[in-house]
Amino acid sequence: MKLLRSDGQGFCLYYKVLGGGHFPWLARGDGAVRLTLAQLTMLWEGIDWRRPDWGAPPARVG
Structure with missing residues (x-):
């Protein structure tokens, strides 16, 4: 995945290779x-937005 972003003074190119070889997105x-x-963040981290695994719920205090 390549992401091109303008910061007002120039451009930043972000590049990421997926371990699974495909994106979990509708074509x-x-x-x-x-x-x-939020979707871009999940995509960048390799999280399937259709079935996110948020892990364990926060521990209850008190």
């Missing part, structure tokens, strides 16, 4: 997908 004919910031 579109033109290849363009609109993402929310």
Whole structure:
């Protein structure tokens, strides 16, 4: 995955290779997908947004 971002003075290129070899996203004919910031974050971390595993619930205090 390549992400190009403008910071106002230039561009930053972020690059990430997936271990599984594919994205867990619905395919579109033109290849363009609109993402929310939360979806982009999950994609970047390799989390399947359709079935996120949030881990154990927070411990109860008191």
